[in-house]
Amino acid sequence: MFVSYRWLQEYVDLSGISPEELAEKITKSGIEVEGVEKKSEGLKGVVVGHVLEKEKHPEADKLNKCLVDLGQENPVQIICGAANVDKGQKVAVATVGAVLPGNFKIKKAKLRGEESNGMICSLQELGIEPKVVAKDYSSGIFVFPSDAEVGQDAFSLLGLDDSILELGLTPNRADAMSMLGVAYEVAAILGREVKWPQIEEHASAEDASEYISVNVEAKEDNPLYVAKVIKDVKIGPSPLWMQTLLMNSGIRPHNNIVDITNYVLLEYGQPLHAFDYDKIGSKEILVRKASEGEKIVTLDETERTLKADHLVITNGSEPIALAGVMGGANSEVGSDTTTVLLESAYFTGGVIRKASKDHGLRSEASSRYEKGVDPNRVRQSAERAADLMAKYAAGTVLKGSVTSDSLQAEPAVVSITLDKINKVLGTELQITQIKDIFERLQFAAVVEGQEITVTVPTRRGDITIEEDLIEEVARLYGYDNLPVTLPVAETVPGGLTPYQLKRRRVRSFLEGAGLYQAVTYSLTTDEKAGQYSLEKADTIRLAMPMSEERSTLRLSITPQLLEILKYNLARQNDSIAIYETGSVFLKTEEDELPIEKEQLAGALTGLWHSQLWQGEKKPVDFYVAKGVLEGLFTELGLAGTVTYLPADIAGMHPGRTAEIKLNGEPIGFVGQVHPSVQKEMDLKDTFVFELSLQSILQAQAEPIAYESIPRFPSITRDIALVVNSETAAGDIYGIILEAGGKLLKEVSIFDLYEGDRMEQGKKSVAFSLKYLDPERTLTDEEVTKAHNKVLKAVEEKTGATLRG
Structure with missing residues (x-):
């Protein structure tokens, strides 16, 4: 959620609080502010200019000579290559000495022999993202309204002198997906009031019910539908201030009607949709579930096939919108629209999420419906949008609204005792302090003795139980103010078990010896799953594998390490030493979970030691791999209990492989990979080991014995x-x-x-x-x-x- 600091000031008094200070306070109260962007920071020298004359450049067909009034004593000549530049326009001009995004500095220049004293700018050149620039100006310069004052700072006029706070909202804080929601939050933090927009009532002789009727079949998915009718609208661009607020919030301006619905969406958090009334084709709105296979062409000109669990808005017969997701192209507001049917509705999150996911359409509207909108703002939002359409589209708002209402929206009532709040938070707050916090949040609170009963407004649908109230108290009281205590228990929690400590020692030793830790998939192919396994068992195949390469649980780690070596050798990285500690999976009875055993495996190839200046090279061999293990056993105090015996293991060199025993019990092997396997995988001489890590770490280590340095010769x-x-x-x-x-x-x-x-x-x-x-x-x-x-x-x- 992008929040304009300048816009937010319309709803709550921010005097004395800088954007950075506000961001810190919001973050400390529980909503993370991921960043504060100052749009025009470091930029200067861009003003509104008036193009007095325009003529073709004498030496270039695609360039124009423009005489531009900058509000100074004399107009200046500027060469401009934009196709849409014309006489009489008010444009953004970067004057000589101006600094644009990317530290681009404007200087006097000569273009094909003609002097140019500045640059007429597009919005993109002023740092506005191309995706939010109106289509009319996506490939040319931006033109200000005719009443823009010549010489005025263009950054201010375009809202680029604003600071934008980016809120990282968690799914439960749907209330903060609107400017009013953020205003409530900020007002509670600062202890100030929220100022609601003033909505002017419009009286008309005609009644909206004469133009449209509303019938909802799917009442569970759409318990409230509000329709308003606005006649005699004149389609055109929305006011510049509205366009800049939309662009700063990441939304592209379209026209005054569509921009107003998006503006109210951001202001109230309530999605709206405007239909061209004359294109609907009937005087009826019917909300129903789609028929299986039914089709609709949406606003993006894509034909979509609907399913029976999708919710659609229809004209009584054919769909004109995919409810809460996207409107239909057959009822789109265009330049010839004169009458608007305005929709404001409460749709349940599940049905919107299903349609949004099925069609890959995630919009500002659908994201709000999925998380939950305030049912008590549905009607207010419609009235607000209708008022703005009357002001900025010259529309006539017909009397009343046409509704279908079966919504039961009651505020949650939650009670909690002072003792529980203090016990959970470790505080000693008084009941008056608790009540003050809830009143700052504008929650109705009634105190009876040491119990407080809170009536939670519908805008905060995330608060339903006692623990939610405790969280509100904690964050508004201030997490920094909560006392810091240590846990009280017989033993201090959080320590590592002896097994975990030993595993860390194993990893630390191997990394100190020069091996890098690898983490590979526990899933592999049927063919590789049983290779090099220490214990023979049937493999376990997934019921629904995503691919054959990841279809079977492994019985050994070694095959995956060999794949890593193969990958690196193919990329000229020819000296590698890696290890992994991970689980293998042994099948038990049918329908029983497999036994997980932790094992340690390593793979080495190439040079173990190289000093080219001294002409020394030590390639990896059997004794290097065995030496690493002997050092590990010494580190764990097991050196005297480990023995090595010749072994014949499938996939291993028959004369260079040893079985490893701990106290006479087999725990693994070390040796060279069989030459045929090396050839098949394009490997050089490769040495591997794999051990039962559980057996090693659970073994009783020899006690440490110290001996004095011998005084007598040997x-x-x-x-x-x-x-x-x-x-x-x-x-x-x-x-x-x-x-x-x-x-x-x-x-x-x-x-x-x-x-x-x-x-x-x-x-x-x-x-x-x-x-x-x-x-x-x-x-x-x-x-x-x-x-x-x-x-x-x-x-x-x-x-x-x-x-x-």
Whole structure:
């Protein structure tokens, strides 16, 4: 909703309050002001000019030499290329030195040898949006009415010296979709009165009922319909002040009759429609539901097929308007209209919303009907519009109105106690303060002891229960004035659970390691849904998928991460490391909700480390991916409980994939994507991992143990063991740790050899063992004893021999 500050002053006294201050007060009271636009800020030097002479430019067919009176001592010559410029017009002239939108400065110039001292402007050049410029001036200069004063500031005359407040209204505040509604709000905030427009009564010898009758069949959808007849109207442009207010509110001016209906729409919040009485074709208005397949050509010259649940205004037989949405072309007010039938009606929101949605027609009128209009303004709005048509279209308003009225519109009555208001708000307000707030809102309030009964006017249809009254008290008292307190409870709410804290640590660690977080769809194709899944289960297909690409709930996150890699590689982004924490969905019994399990997945490809100046490049490999996970397990205190075993998983490289176990239970895998899959997806060497995040985060972490820095030296022994090729280095590692006893502190693998000098079916694995006693210096004999024990254990359990 766009609110003109200058227009608002007609309804409420704003003296002493700037537009910016008003915007802040409205925002603090509960309606957000999204911005304040000063239309002519930074602009200057545009005045009303009178074109005294016009002749063709001697050197250019499309240019004109104009002699323009600017209210100064002498007229000036201006070259103008607008096709509609003519002698005798009052126009907007940017004088030499003027500044136009876009910081466009006007200077003296010569155009094809002729001097030009300024520019005759279109409305668009003055900063008015093209979509709200009247069609007559959409492709040329703007012409002021003949009574415009030469030399007058054009910005002021066009309403561009105004400030426009843009209100961000929530659906419940339909009352603020009108100038009077905003005036009530502002008056309540400032503690001032609302000034209603003065409506002059027009007496005519003829009665409107002699010209038209109204019959409503669909009374539930249209409980009130008011028709007025205005004769002898003269169609022409509306007053300039009205056009500028409409343009500032985002509405394009058309002619005086249509502009008046739009003006009253903005003023009262009540949609109106004007029919050409002579085009209706009968003396009857019948409001009914449309017949299935019935057609109407609307004002936008589009033929529309109606449904049985659409509401139409008819002449007794054929539709002349789609109720509350758009009028019909067959009854449009045009330049030859002399008699106007004015409609003001109360339509229920649901039926208007249905028609608006079905036909893709969302208008200023339909949006107000959908949110709800004030039933007590229907008749007032019609009288206001008729009065304006008499003043600005020279019309004769026929006596009375023709109505169909079955509307039951009673104000809501809500009671509340002082204790409840103070308890909810945490305040200590007095009953007199509460009553004062409701009276500022112009709600009738009656106090009985500590209870207050409020009669809510029909314009505020959003107030129906006690909590609504509490909200009104809070916002008018001032949210800033409400006391600030901390929650009182056994435990302070709002903390993260241990699970959530650990999940944050996981994300923080992975991002610190260089992986970017991804968020992918939980829906995928039937083919991809089960790939790389940690648990085998039937897939779950949506009953009504929007597309086959998003038709099935996933069992694994990895396929979506591979799609991200494919997308990036196709765009020359070839070094990527990403991860995602998200849910997978396991099917249970029929008609039962699936089990959701949270998993962690990652995908890496390209270079992991690159220092081109030093000639260093480290491509991603299995050990990079495994190293990231080992660092994560160390961060979570699980390093000693995790083991890696060779694995054969569909879609993964058979020799570069490991199953991951936590305390002996499988929790996921890490490895390289199978070469055939990489080729199919145009991927380079790609390494992925996927783990059960729930298993990791719910596992009991090892307690943190601190050790002092050793005071005594350690002794290192290296051994190269020849074992069968199928013997896992991890098994040997475990045997060494177990046999080494308390003196063995570290074991690491530093070499693997399988070559020509090694017997067929054998390999050499080299380990480095560090022995240390924190209390004393070890002797060679003690180390040799412990070391021999290790060699014996390895030989007995794996058949290993020392490599010569």
